[in-house]
Amino acid sequence: MPTAPQNTDELYRALQENDRRPYGRTRTVTAEELVDAAEQFAEPVPLVHALFELQEAYTYGSEPRKSPVVFARLLTMFDEQPDAFDERRRHTLFWRFKWVANALHALPEMPLAGLRQWLTEMRDRYAKAGLGLQPYYGQAYQLAAHMGEGTALAYELWAARPRTQLSDCEACEICEFALHHLTAGDDERALAVWEPVLDGKGSCLEEPARSVSYALLPLLRTGRIDRARELHLVGYRGCRRNPSMSGEVGRHLEFCALTGNEARGLELLAENRNLFDEVDSPLDLFDFLTGVEVLLQRVELLGHGELPAAGYPGRTWTVAGLRAEVRGRADDLAARFDARNGTEAHTERRAIRLGRAPLLDALDLTLRTRSLDDVSPAVPVAAPAARTAAALPESLPELIRQARALDEQGHPDAQACWAKLRPLVTARDYSHPDDPAVGPLVRLRADLLFDEAVRAGEKREFADAAALHEETAGLYDDAGEPGHAAHARACALLATAEIPTETAAGAASGTPAETAVGTPTGTPAETPTETSTEAPAETSAEGDGGAGAKAAALTAAHASMVRLHEEAPDLAPYQEARLLRMRATTLGLRLQTSGSEEHIAPAFAEVDLLHEFATRHGIGAQISGAALLRAGAHALSGDLPAAVTELDTLLDRLKTHGPAWHLPRTLGLRGRLRLGLKDAQAAHEDLAEALRLAADWPAVVSDDARLHGDQAEACMHLERPDEALRHLTRSAELELRRGNRTDAFCAYSNAAQLSLDLGRVEDCIALLDSLLAEPDVAAGELDDRLVAQLRLTRARALHAGEDLKAATAELVALAAQSADWADDPGSHALIASETAVLLAESGEFGRAHEVADQALAAHAKAPRYEQLSNCLREIARLQAQQQGPDGLADALAHLARAGRIADEARAAEYEAFGRSLDSALAYEHGRVNAYAGEYEDALAALEKALVLIGEPTAAGDDAGEWAECARLAGAVEGIYLERTAPALTRLDAAISRLTALGHAEEAAPLISLAARLRDEE
Structure with a gap:
């Protein structure tokens, strides 16, 4: 706290501000400081408020040892200065007797006699105050349930009594009722009791997250698998990283362990690493550690005990090491509770949880399903192939000969041969065969290095690929293989020409550039190449994001390849075909890069050379390669039908000849x-x-x-969006396994947006949380604009999921980050616009105005007419709606700014994708004035909007907008201005117009309003 409050008004403002903070050390420390500040004032009421805030911070910050101390002070003040407690504060005081009871039984060092003494104190205080005793009996039952003894009688004494104003909220009581039945082994009855809470009909600070965590396993045991999955996603988000809900987090980890989601469990454990250090409640820690141990035990049982795991700070943990540590600590806690309670309930509960067998082999909890193999630090597991490749020879000379023979054909099984040869050749005891058919060691090293260069090209590491190909060419020269050396140098030339794409065009777009006809530096020479379906726009060397420079580099590379080809001696036909393929590929890439008509004919000419040569020498792989390049050239020149015809012919050939x-x-x-x-x-x-x-x-x-x-x-x-979502996530998964992280995250980003569009909000949030928790994302190693897109989608999903507070916090942070994007003010304008609207929705209009100003400043550099207009109109509507007449002046000021933007857009001949900016502005003037009670102005604005929208037509898509505007005008005129007759005339005319045009759905609200007005006449 920068400065202590100097008067009670400042103290109350500071208390309100602290109340908006999440529970944790910052809120708790501030609450402690505010208590110190409150003590300087002579009147007791501010101190009461400060002590209440501090007790709440301790309670929900998982510090049960401190909560009773604060409450004792409040109770003393109540006894000594009862006038400091009005009815509301008195209610709060008696309510919090239950908080203290819960805190005390969470501390194993607190004697059982002390717990019972406190319950007696609570009963006596309630009786003396004339309060119903149902809350007391509720606490007595909770103690019995905690001890595992005498629960039947305690339950009857509690459950049979009517609720009072001091009873726990209905959602919390429902949870206790359900847990009673669950402990008795009756899953169905427990779930029936839980149903209202699980359906969202009752909630509080802890509910429904607490009930959800307990209901997960019963749902699985009773076959409600989809419901369990849905509630896991919702419930986990409600408790993650929260020290006061660490037990709930532990039960979600247990759920992962018992549904084949061990990798997901380890991911969630890492996300909640703070709980090892921040949970000060022994009971909460016991629940959390037991859930952690269930997960770690399962992972170790599956043979992955050496996987890294997130655990206690200060050292690095493996699954096995952390499990041993957790087991020791949880066993100790169970023993301490049982010793205090005189029962074995906690030891038995641990044994039951740890003894459970998995309930499902596999359950897809998120859109990003991963196995323990996927999270292993070893080499990523490749997707299995259905075709069984030919067995590899055991003899080293035969293996080398087979690798080269397959490579000459362009057969993909050559990769397996090189993969088997690499560790053999690099071993310290390697002995090269003395076999003329195998050739010298330097030739073999060149072959392996060429394969390595190809792999670098696949990853678009063009500078590395170029260097490796140059080195390979030198080795081939040493081995007396000029044809191979020429091919390697051609690959180096193309890789070098690709570098500008990686550094300029790729960086400008934020994602790696797609190549038009494939990249021979990244694929074996006979692998078919491809093209995009759309020709790029005309580009030039100036202001084209590097495209002109790249086209020039490709031109130079092609000229060098032609000279290389002409000068290469004694080329075998397959080697010469490879060089021709490189030449054709290079000109195809140039055509894609430039989109210039002058580059079309040269591309086709090179393809024809390749095709004629390959046909003459019967090189099937290069014949099909030439056909693919020709199809690509047709597509890039804009003739898609010709490209398809080419591929039709090629497919017939491939099916017959391969x-x-x-x-x-x-x-x-x-x-x-x-x-x-x-x-x-x-x-x-x-x-x-x-x-x-x-x-x-x-x-x-x-x-x-x-x-x-x-x-x-x-x-x-x-x-078929659901099917599309499956393919997107599969694409992302495959890219991730192969180390193509940017491509993978782009695909996942698209999947997240699609899941949000489908209304699968929790799936979207869970996927994005998983991605944003990746180490390279957290370390800032992934492209910052791609990460920003993920965060923006997450904020929108949180908003769609009605978590306004979290959505606003995410967008505020993202807006602050994007403010530094000097090269992209338009994106900042968009992000700041959305942030301002959410701040206004939260009622923080001062901050909303500030962020809207930032959006306008960015808009001045990179116009975003529609986004800014929408933002300002929405802030105006929210302010008028929430503040009424008091907010009208500010709301109209925002609309005035939106009007200036509409003028700018009109001058720039900008056409909005949605509603006309002018008609939308007039309509918003109508709503804002109506909210503020200025009904004449509202009606005038709505009539103007109707004129701007124009009369609806049968085929027009503006009928809905026109109908809503007419409905609101009728409501203002008929209800608020009490001019029923003209309002009905307006509505009837609109209804007739819409009905005649076939817009029955749009007319329905107007018909309903007209009926209401007639009923009130």
Whole structure:
């Protein structure tokens, strides 16, 4: 606290501000300081308020040892200065007897006699004050349940009594009733009792999160699996990282362990690492640690005891090490509670939880399903292939010869050979075969280095790929293999030309640039290449984000390749075909980069050279490669039908002559082109077949991640969003397994947005929370704009999930970060606009105005007419709605600013995607004035809006807007201005107009209003 309050008004403002803070050390320390400040004032009431705030901070900050001390002081003040407690403060005091009872039985060092003595004190105080004793009997039952003794009688004494004003909230009592039945082994009865709370009909600070955590396993045991999944997502978000709900977190970890979601459990454990250090309640800690141990025990049982785990601060933990530590601490807590209570209830409860077998083998809890293998620090597990590759020779010479033979064909199984050879050759005791057919060691090292360069290109690490290819060429020279050296140098030339895309164009877009016709530096020479379905816009070297520079680099690379090809001696036909393929690929990339008509003919000419040569020498892989490049050139030049025709012919050839491994990408490319031709059904069929065939081949050949992404797009065109969501998450998962994190996070971002659009709010939030918790995201290593997009979607999802406080906090932080984006003021304007609206929705109009000013300043640099207009109109509406006449002046000022933006947009000839900015502004003037009681002005504004919108038409999409405006005008005129007759005339005319045009749905609210007005006449 910067400065202590100097008077009681300042103290009360500070208390209100502290009350808005989340529970934790900051709130607790501030509450302690405010108590010290309150003591300086002569009057006792401010101190009472400060002590109440401090007790609440201790209670919900999981510090039960301190809460009773504060309450004792309040009780003394009540006895000595009863006038300081009005009816509300007196109610609060007697309510908090229950808080103290709960705090005391959470402390094993508190003797059982002390607990019972406190309950006696509570009973006597309630009786003396003439208060009903149901709350006392409720606390007596909770103590009995805690001890595991005498619960039946205690339950009857409590449950049979009527509720009073001091009874726990209904949601909390329902939870206790349900837990009683659950302890008795009656899952069905417990769930029936819980139903209102689980359905959201009762809530408080702890509910429904507490009930949800207990209900998860009963739901599974009774077969309500989907309900359990849904409530896990909702309930976990309500308790995560909260010290006072650590037991609930522990039960969510247990749920993960018993549903095949051990990896998800470890992720949640890491997110709640703070609880190891911040929970001061032994009882809460006991519940938390037992849930942690259930999870760790399961992970260790599955053979992953050496996985890293988040645990106590100060050291690094493995699953096995943390489990041993947790077990010792939880056993000690159970023994201490049992010793205090004179029962074995806590030891038995631990044994029951730890002895439970998994209830399900697998349950997809989130859109990002991962196994323990996926979170292992070892090499990521690749997706299994359905096709069984040929067995690899055990003989080293045979293995080398097979690798080269397969590589010459462009066969994907060559990769497995190189993978097996690499550790053998790099071993310290390696002995190279003395075999002329194998050749010298330097040749083999060149082969392996070439494969490494290809892998670097696949990851778009073009600078590394270029350097490795140059080194490879030198080794081939040493080995006397000029043809291979020429090919490696051609690959280096293309990789070097790609570098500007990585540093300029890719950086500008925030995501890696897609290549038009594939990247030979990243794929084996005979792997088919592909193209996008849309030709890029015309670009130039100036102001084109690096496209002009890249086109020039590709031109130079092609010229160098031609010279290299002409000068290369004694090329084998397959080597010469590879060089021709590199030349054609380079010009195809240039065409994609520039989109220039002058680059079309050279691209086709190079493809024709390749096709003629490959046909003459019968090199099947390069024949199909040439066909793919030609299809790509047609697509890039804007002739999609010709591209599809080319691929139709190629697919016929591949099915007859092969190679079979070219089929998945060829079908995928045709599917993508058909999407461009608006034939989503045919595209879906192609992509489905491509995915089926892709399972037979390595990912680098089939590009299955891309196929899933394209199939998601096809599904969206076919209005099958759930299927699209599955393909998006599968695409992201595959990219993540292969280390393509940016691509993976882009796909996950799309999946999150789609899940939000589908109304699957909790799925969206859970997915984004998982992504944002990734170490490289937390460390700032992922692209900051991509992370910002994830956070923006999360804020929108939180808002959709009615968690306004969390949504606002997320957006406020994001707006502060985006304010520093000097290169992207438009994005800051958008983010600040949304932030200002949420602040206004929270009633924080001062802050909303400040953030709106920031949005306007950014808008001046990069106009966002519609977003800013929407923002200002919405703030105006909220202020008038919440403050009435007192907020009218500020609301009208916001509308005036929205009017200036509409003028700017009109001058710039900007057309809004949604409603006209002018008609929307007039309508908002109507609503704002109506909220403020200025009904004549409201009606005039609405009539102006009706003129601006224009009369509805049968085919127009503005009928809904016009109908709503007419309805509100009728309501203002008929209800508030009490001019029933003209209001009915207005409404009847509008109803007739809408009905005649076939807009019955839009007319329904007007019909209802007209009926109401006639009834009131």
